[in-house]
Amino acid sequence: xxxxxxxxxxxxxxxxxxxxxxxxxxxxxxxxxTGIDTVILIRAGYRDIATFDSKxxxxxxxxxxxxxxxxxxxxxxxxxxGMTFYFGTYDSGRYWHSGQHDREADxxxxxxxxxxxxxxxxxxxxxxxxxxxxxxxxxxxxxVYERLAGHLKSLRDLPILxxxxxxxxxxxGAEQAIGLSEHEREWREVFARIRGHVDxxxxxxxxxxxxxxxxxxxxNAALAREHGIACWSNIESFDRDMPIKFPPIGWRKMRYKxxxxxxxxxxxxxxxxxxxxxxxxSIYPAAHTLHRRYMEFKxxxxxxx
Amino acid sequence: xxxxxxxxxxxxxxxxxxxxxxxxxxxxxxxxxTGIDTVILIRAGYRDIATFDSKxxxxxxxxxxxxxxxxxxxxxxxxxxGMTFYFGTYDSGRYWHSGQHDREADxxxxxxxxxxxxxxxxxxxxxxxxxxxxxxxxxxxxxVYERLAGHLKSLRDLPILxxxxxxxxxxxGAEQAIGLSEHEREWREVFARIRGHVDxxxxxxxxxxxxxxxxxxxxNAALAREHGIACWSNIESFDRDMPIKFPPIGWRKMRYKxxxxxxxxxxxxxxxxxxxxxxxxSIYPAAHTLHRRYMEFKxxxxxxx
Amino acid sequence: xxxxxxxxxxxxxxxxxxxxxxxxxxxxxxxxxTGIDTVILIRAGYRDIATFDSKxxxxxxxxxxxxxxxxxxxxxxxxxxGMTFYFGTYDSGRYWHSGQHDREADxxxxxxxxxxxxxxxxxxxxxxxxxxxxxxxxxxxxxVYERLAGHLKSLRDLPILxxxxxxxxxxxGAEQAIGLSEHEREWREVFARIRGHVDxxxxxxxxxxxxxxxxxxxxNAALAREHGIACWSNIESFDRDMPIKFPPIGWRKMRYKxxxxxxxxxxxxxxxxxxxxxxxxSIYPAAHTLHRRYMEFKxxxxxxx
Numbered sequence: 001x002x003x004x005x006x007x008x009x010x011x012x013x014x015x016x017x018x019x020x021x022x023x024x025x026x027x028x029x030x031x032x033x034t035g036i037d038t039v040i041l042i043r044a045g046y047r048d049i050a051t052f053d054s055k056x057x058x059x060x061x062x063x064x065x066x067x068x069x070x071x072x073x074x075x076x077x078x079x080x081x082g083m084t085f086y087f088g089t090y091d092s093g094r095y096w097h098s099g100q101h102d103r104e105a106d107x108x109x110x111x112x113x114x115x116x117x118x119x120x121x122x123x124x125x126x127x128x129x130x131x132x133x134x135x136x137x138x139x140x141x142x143x144v145y146e147r148l149a150g151h152l153k154s155l156r157d158l159p160i161l162x163x164x165x166x167x168x169x170x171x172x173g174a175e176q177a178i179g180l181s182e183h184e185r186e187w188r189e190v191f192a193r194i195r196g197h198v199d200x201x202x203x204x205x206x207x208x209x210x211x212x213x214x215x216x217x218x219x220n221a222a223l224a225r226e227h228g229i230a231c232w233s234n235i236e237s238f239d240r241d242m243p244i245k246f247p248p249i250g251w252r253k254m255r256y257k258x259x260x261x262x263x264x265x266x267x268x269x270x271x272x273x274x275x276x277x278x279x280x281x282s283i284y285p286a287a288h289t290l291h292r293r294y295m296e297f298k299x300x301x302x303x304x305x
Numbered sequence: 306x307x308x309x310x311x312x313x314x315x316x317x318x319x320x321x322x323x324x325x326x327x328x329x330x331x332x333x334x335x336x337x338x339t340g341i342d343t344v345i346l347i348r349a350g351y352r353d354i355a356t357f358d359s360k361x362x363x364x365x366x367x368x369x370x371x372x373x374x375x376x377x378x379x380x381x382x383x384x385x386x387g388m389t390f391y392f393g394t395y396d397s398g399r400y401w402h403s404g405q406h407d408r409e410a411d412x413x414x415x416x417x418x419x420x421x422x423x424x425x426x427x428x429x430x431x432x433x434x435x436x437x438x439x440x441x442x443x444x445x446x447x448x449v450y451e452r453l454a455g456h457l458k459s460l461r462d463l464p465i466l467x468x469x470x471x472x473x474x475x476x477x478g479a480e481q482a483i484g485l486s487e488h489e490r491e492w493r494e495v496f497a498r499i500r501g502h503v504d505x506x507x508x509x510x511x512x513x514x515x516x517x518x519x520x521x522x523x524x525n526a527a528l529a530r531e532h533g534i535a536c537w538s539n540i541e542s543f544d545r546d547m548p549i550k551f552p553p554i555g556w557r558k559m560r561y562k563x564x565x566x567x568x569x570x571x572x573x574x575x576x577x578x579x580x581x582x583x584x585x586x587s588i589y590p591a592a593h594t595l596h597r598r599y600m601e602f603k604x605x606x607x608x609x610x
Numbered sequence: 611x612x613x614x615x616x617x618x619x620x621x622x623x624x625x626x627x628x629x630x631x632x633x634x635x636x637x638x639x640x641x642x643x644t645g646i647d648t649v650i651l652i653r654a655g656y657r658d659i660a661t662f663d664s665k666x667x668x669x670x671x672x673x674x675x676x677x678x679x680x681x682x683x684x685x686x687x688x689x690x691x692g693m694t695f696y697f698g699t700y701d702s703g704r705y706w707h708s709g710q711h712d713r714e715a716d717x718x719x720x721x722x723x724x725x726x727x728x729x730x731x732x733x734x735x736x737x738x739x740x741x742x743x744x745x746x747x748x749x750x751x752x753x754v755y756e757r758l759a760g761h762l763k764s765l766r767d768l769p770i771l772x773x774x775x776x777x778x779x780x781x782x783g784a785e786q787a788i789g790l791s792e793h794e795r796e797w798r799e800v801f802a803r804i805r806g807h808v809d810x811x812x813x814x815x816x817x818x819x820x821x822x823x824x825x826x827x828x829x830n831a832a833l834a835r836e837h838g839i840a841c842w843s844n845i846e847s848f849d850r851d852m853p854i855k856f857p858p859i860g861w862r863k864m865r866y867k868x869x870x871x872x873x874x875x876x877x878x879x880x881x882x883x884x885x886x887x888x889x890x891x892s893i894y895p896a897a898h899t900l901h902r903r904y905m906e907f908k909x910x911x912x913x914x915x
Binding site: 516519547553554561 | 626627
């Protein structure tokens with residue numbers, strides 16, 4: 001069952017729920033009641049928007065757009081519920097897309113130092129999430145991973161998580177998507193490079209047709225085992241199949257993807273993400289009902305065990 | 306007034322509300338209170354998604370995505386409220402778009418046999434809905450209609466409904482849309498072919514400009530009468546004019562379209578569809594208010610009579 | 611703080627909330643509680659849709675789509691709360707885009723006469739809003755402004771407001787957008803032409819990157835002062851950065867834009883618009899929370915003063 005969720009506080013494609021401390025307090029309680037023990041900040045900053053008033057990011061963007069100290073709040077709420085908090089790195093939205101991978105790494109080295117000096121003492125802090133997502137082998141990003149992983153481990157020796165995606169038809173179309181064997185070849189190369197740096201890989205599960213998802217899950221789990229890396233599945237709780245980008249996913253599809261991941265023997269199920277797409281407090285009413293369906297399913301499974 | 310609605314349980318463009326039995330029970334009660342006596346399942350299966358665990362569809366898609374028995378639930382709820390349930394056929398999403406019309410018909414012949422063997426005894430079952438929509442004459446689909454209609458009537462001699470659309474500017478743009486006289490010519494040909502097979506035609510009313518909708522409604526009603534076919538109007542309760550595809554329609558437009566249909570003398574008003582777009586229980590709050598506006602209008606009309 | 615809002619009753623891109631008198635009564639109370647003293651009808655008619663059953667518009671569109679008398683209702687509700695109501699002109703959606711500027715002006719001359727004869731006695735009526743938006747100098751629209759302004763002032767000598775937009779990257783892309791100096795050049799020309807006709811200019815604030823918004827606000831305020839025209843800022847409360855067009859804006863961004871406008875010394879903050887995007891009664895739940903964040907900010911600022 002799902003025991004982890006991203007916290008999507010800064011996004012280029014998911015609208016802001018405009019929650020303050022009251023709303024987040026209520027939602028962390030709902031997460032705990034749903035069985036969530038792990039929360040992963042999707043990114044602590046994106047372009048000129050930040051989740052706390054960072055000096056490092058203000059040097060980069062003097063007009064930095066920031067309101068409350070969300071990182072402090074998340075760490076506090078996670079601690080109250082005995083959850084593990086993964087800190088998501090900064091995404092410049094540009095350097096690592098334009099060949100300036102060292103600049104992306106440098107910025108994050110300074111930014112994560114600032115994070116540790118401000119929040120390093122918080123008890124809930126228990127992992128790093130490198131937010132730069134890839135879908136196939138990328139030499140530049142490998143170097144970002146290597147430089148960052150070394151630095152993060154030196155700051156605090158905690159598990160490092162990434163959550164890549166599949167170069168699948170739902171985002172790239174039939175022309176530009178890659179098939180299963182090319183996916184396996186690309187990712188064997190990636191896994192060989194990241195072993196020893198990255199501890200957990202949680203593939204997003206929404207980019208390929210439902211019919212072939214089990215095959216991809218099997219390949220991903222096998223590659224991870226082969227390289228001694230933990231394999232989680234990121235069960236997307238939003239729907240990629242609709243013209244509205246994005247509503248909560250249909251329960252039938254969510255259940256199918258969860259069952260497929262469990263059959264593949266992944267180590268843990270997490271979701272992107274609880275608060276928008278499957279929370280009883282979501283701004284989307286279809287998330288409230290998705291939560292009800294999920295809880296019915298979970299209770300039935302708990303009883304069966 | 307509106308006395309019928311589609312049940313949109315599987316769609317490529319309307320997000321799932323994730324309702325279970327409790328939510329559907331509440332919404333059927335709301336439908337009954339609103340004056341609905343007819344519910345039409347938009348399609349019982351679409352590609353690899355199904356509304357019940359069909360053996361026929363599992364042969365086609367071994368990984369079939371299905372959760373609850375929604376067809377059984379709908380038949381039960383319809384019966385409790387004395388409603389007539391129309392069963393919507395399976396849409397492969399491919400065969401009838403790629404010249405394999407016989408395969409589309411064959412699949413549905415087996416699928417509707419399975420439906421009858423599982424649900425044929427249900428009291429609410431009172432009509433067939435052939436879900437393959439056309440906007441102009443299409444020889445391949447005519448053959449699907451003919452083969453299916455003969456088969457459906459032999460399984461159970463009940464009214465057969467289709468709900469075509471107009472090849473209008475709102476979907477096709479000025480270049481590819483057809484005008485009123487071409488529409489009339491195309492549909493005279495269709496009506497001549499489907500008479501004796503199809504009993505009811507319910508044109509969707511959202512594809513043309515409001516100014517010319519009355520002309521199309523008049524032509525459709527006249528063609529139906531000419532061929533001894535019942536003419537319903539499918540008053541779309543979603544808005545095709547907005548960048549969000551699709552929100553509940555503005556009440557002004559809905560009222561205008563209902564009045565135009567009534568003036569054209571159609572036999573019955575149905576809508577696509579109550580639960581998302583004009584229900585007090587909808588996931589869209591603007592549907593709750595659309596329902597209030599509709600009920601005020603209905604009460605005023607009932608009083609006037 | 612924000613003391614004015616548009617009333618967006620007719621739009622090509624914002625879905626209808628389907629509010630009747632009860633819902634609007636409740637929302638005007640919320641506006642008053644939020645500190646709103648000015649309401650601006652975005653347009654009284656658009657193409658074939660109208661906010662009251664206008665004889666002038668029925669000549670143009672015999673099938674005119676109209677339900678309730680919304681203008682009468684808004685004037686009544688504004689009066690009850692001591693608010694000033696600005697009447698927004700008709701937008702044909704075509705004449706002024708196709709060189710027929712005189713026809714657009716003629717139609718509006720007749721339409722505003724009809725408005726005055728029907729609603730001229732209403733106490734809340736306190737301003738004109740010319741709804742034709744421009745982003746740079748446009749000779750044809752200048753003539754519309756000149757002809758309309760003269761006529762409106764002769765009907766009732768009240769402040770005339772326009773709310774232009776910036777030809778910025780968020781709508782036009784990097785290729786077609788114009789930079790700050792070209793914006794200044796274009797708008798110096800506009801201001802020179804409209805002085806003596808238009809009394810208030812309220813630029814929309816959502817078309818440029820956050821980093822450069824303060825520069826545009828400073829230029830706009832300086833140009834307005836230079837020409838003796840009042841400068842308001844139209845703080846957009848919807849988010850232009852998301853694939854969904856449009857959700858309520860993230861609070862961080864809203865706060866940033868408000869603070870930038872206050873620093874630029876504008877005369878008044880208004881928003882497009884309260885009821886959809888920052889009302890506790892909105893059809894969008896993220897607007898309820900945006901309202902909470904705004905009220906917390908407002909109370910803190912009120913206390914600080």
